[in-house]
Amino acid sequence: MSFSLSTLAYKNIRRKFFRSMAIAAAVMVVAATLFSVTTVMDSVETSLTRGTKRLGADVMVVPTNSETKAMASLLAGEPSTFYMDRGIEEKIRKIEGVKKVAGQLYLKTSRYKCCDTGDMFIVGFEPEHDFTITPWLAESLKSPLAPKEGIMGRSITAYRPGDSFQIYGQLIKIAGMLEATGMPFIDNALYLPIESFRDMVEKTDNGTVNIFDKINNEISTILVQTEPEYSPRRVAIFIESRIEGVKAIVSEDVAASVRKQLFTLLRSILSISVILWVMSILLISVVFSMIVNERQRELGLLRALGAKKTDIFRLIISEAAVLSLSGGLAGIGIGGLFLFLFRDPIKAALNVPYMWPQPVNMVLLVLICLFLSFLTGTLAALYPAVKSMKMEPYAAIRGGE
Amino acid sequence: MIEITGLCKSYKIGKDIIKAVDNASFKVNKGDSIMIYGHSGSGKTTLLSIIGGLTKPELGTVRYGGTELWSLTDNDLSEFRNKRINFIFQFSSLIPTLTVLENIILPATFNKAARRGIIDDAQDLLSKVGLQDKQNAYPSQLSGGQQRRAAIARAFINNPEIILADEPTGDLDEETENEMLELCRKMNVEKGITFIIVTHNTDIAKQCNKHFVMNRGILTSKDMG
Numbered sequence: 001m002s003f004s005l006s007t008l009a010y011k012n013i014r015r016k017f018f019r020s021m022a023i024a025a026a027v028m029v030v031a032a033t034l035f036s037v038t039t040v041m042d043s044v045e046t047s048l049t050r051g052t053k054r055l056g057a058d059v060m061v062v063p064t065n066s067e068t069k070a071m072a073s074l075l076a077g078e079p080s081t082f083y084m085d086r087g088i089e090e091k092i093r094k095i096e097g098v099k100k101v102a103g104q105l106y107l108k109t110s111r112y113k114c115c116d117t118g119d120m121f122i123v124g125f126e127p128e129h130d131f132t133i134t135p136w137l138a139e140s141l142k143s144p145l146a147p148k149e150g151i152m153g154r155s156i157t158a159y160r161p162g163d164s165f166q167i168y169g170q171l172i173k174i175a176g177m178l179e180a181t182g183m184p185f186i187d188n189a190l191y192l193p194i195e196s197f198r199d200m201v202e203k204t205d206n207g208t209v210n211i212f213d214k215i216n217n218e219i220s221t222i223l224v225q226t227e228p229e230y231s232p233r234r235v236a237i238f239i240e241s242r243i244e245g246v247k248a249i250v251s252e253d254v255a256a257s258v259r260k261q262l263f264t265l266l267r268s269i270l271s272i273s274v275i276l277w278v279m280s281i282l283l284i285s286v287v288f289s290m291i292v293n294e295r296q297r298e299l300g301l302l303r304a305l306g307a308k309k310t311d312i313f314r315l316i317i318s319e320a321a322v323l324s325l326s327g328g329l330a331g332i333g334i335g336g337l338f339l340f341l342f343r344d345p346i347k348a349a350l351n352v353p354y355m356w357p358q359p360v361n362m363v364l365l366v367l368i369c370l371f372l373s374f375l376t377g378t379l380a381a382l383y384p385a386v387k388s389m390k391m392e393p394y395a396a397i398r399g400g401e
Numbered sequence: 402m403i404e405i406t407g408l409c410k411s412y413k414i415g416k417d418i419i420k421a422v423d424n425a426s427f428k429v430n431k432g433d434s435i436m437i438y439g440h441s442g443s444g445k446t447t448l449l450s451i452i453g454g455l456t457k458p459e460l461g462t463v464r465y466g467g468t469e470l471w472s473l474t475d476n477d478l479s480e481f482r483n484k485r486i487n488f489i490f491q492f493s494s495l496i497p498t499l500t501v502l503e504n505i506i507l508p509a510t511f512n513k514a515a516r517r518g519i520i521d522d523a524q525d526l527l528s529k530v531g532l533q534d535k536q537n538a539y540p541s542q543l544s545g546g547q548q549r550r551a552a553i554a555r556a557f558i559n560n561p562e563i564i565l566a567d568e569p570t571g572d573l574d575e576e577t578e579n580e581m582l583e584l585c586r587k588m589n590v591e592k593g594i595t596f597i598i599v600t601h602n603t604d605i606a607k608q609c610n611k612h613f614v615m616n617r618g619i620l621t622s623k624d625m626g
Contacts, residue, residue: 004510007503008510303455304490305482305483305487306480308475308476308511309476392456393450393455
């Protein structure tokens with residue numbers, strides 16, 4: 001039979017089960033709120049960083065009035081199609097401060113009319129100008145893309161490189177796969193060289209797939225990389241002032257504006273969580289003061305039997321630590337479950353792709369939340385613990401009478 | 402063995418200062434059984450607490466052999482209490498969340514060296530106080546008398562040199578009281594444990610070799626004839 005101060009702490013926790021659960025629940029609420037809010041903040045940050053980095057362009061040029069659709073594609077991963085004259089691409093290439101230009105053509109396939117895979121987002125790109133797709137290939141291509149060869153986003157798991165499948169009556173071979181980005185817009189798309197795309201259009205029965213009529217001389221987006229000495233914002237102004245009917249979206253502005261908008265909201269929630277945290281510390285401190293007063297005689301008795309001041313301190317702090325860590329663990333679990341179950345409403349509310357943080361960030365968030373939970377209980381119990389350890393044994397015994 | 406010299410302790414109650422112990426001095430030899438008799442509020446328990454290292458006197462010394470108790474650091478004092486002194490309190494002094502057996506071995510929690518064979522010792526003491534079948538019971542499952550018997554058993558667990566007993570038989574019926582006093586007498590004779598007993602009960606006086614009376618904090622020796 002082994003018996004230690006930890007056994008006594010454990011038995012004390014069980015003594016008033018409801019009260020112990022109430023303390024753990026207070027920590028749980030704080031931990032759940034902190035964990036879910038910080039996880040969402042980290043997700044948003046990751047999404048924005050990845051999204052803008054993945055886009056690889058400093059400026060994204062879209063037809064006027066299509067910027068909302070473009071943003072929805074970029075941030076929320078909603079496939080959408082919009083078109084402008086392909087000649088704009090050459091005009092942009094001549095604008096001061098522009099280093100690279102690559103056009104992309106978007107097509108959202110429709111169910112029953114398309115392909116073996118069901119609905120799919122097809123992106124036609126220009127391999128000779130591209131600087132946004134091929135750099136993200138998981139493995140380099142062995143040779144340049146041949147006609148009827150394409151690149152797959154990572155989420156299309158039905159096919160592997162080397163496989164072929166039907167799309168609008170054409171057999172397309174998968175030459176490579178992109179790295180996972182977590183952005184549905186990118187991960188669920190098929191990337192075809194723009195000329196193969198148009199060739200496929202020409203050979204397709206226009207009566208069945210009439211959308212192809214529109215895209216023979218059109219393009220959806222023009223991605224621009226700026227010269228290092230020119231700011232993307234300045235180049236965007238040049239583009240908008242010199243070409244009519246286009247909107248030049250600066251990537252970093254998109255991220256910054258979304259970040260500002262969302263983080264204002266999330267920071268407010270986080271501030272409320274911090275207030276909740278401080279209140280929990282005060283509340284638990286009051287409860288622990290009551291517990292210590294209630295057990296004054298027992299603590300005096302322990303001192304009479306040989307317990308040192310540090311034993312009394314350890315006893316109270318370990319009770320608080322066990323309760324707060326349990327509450328913290330439960331809170332993190334509940335917070336995680338909440339994020340998982342309500343990921344769609346959260347995604348809809350935030351209007352950004354919902355991505356779990358990187359594993360390292362996730363572990364860090366869990367550890368930080370656990371540490372804060374531990375701190376909640378131990379800080380709350382600190383004053384009662386110090387007070388009771390300083391109490392003279394006889395005064396403690398008499399005080400409990 | 403124990404030399405108590407000029408102990409003083411007072412309490413402030415409102416504007417009044419009450420002298421609980423006023424210049425108390427006496428000597429205790431190894432194996433003595435000392436009774437301190439007095440009315441409620443006469444300062445007996447305070448005196449016992451000073452001798453047991455539970456409350457610090459304003460003046461005076463408590464010398465155990467060569468060790469002046471109140472010159473020890475708090476940690477050393479705790480260790481001293483754990484190894485050389487034990488108490489029987491006038492209240493039910495069992496921890497309610499622990500079983501009877503766990504309560505008995507509680508002092509060993511603070512002294513790793515004392516853990517070897519502690520369970521056997523505890524079970525032996527429980528049979529001596531007639532609670533061998535209650536070792537896994539919780540205090541709330543025992544009567545007041547049984548709780549007191551368990552507390553008396555705990556007082557012997559660390560083989561103390563001295564037991565300070567504050568009204569040790571207060572809750573007990575006459576028969577159990579006699580059994581417990583007989584146990585204390587046997588421990589006193591066989592193991593040489595010194596007892597200082599604070600009580601109202603003059604029957605205990607018969608078992609003690611030194612007697613004192615405490616009145617308003619003043620301790621005087623009394624010849625019981």
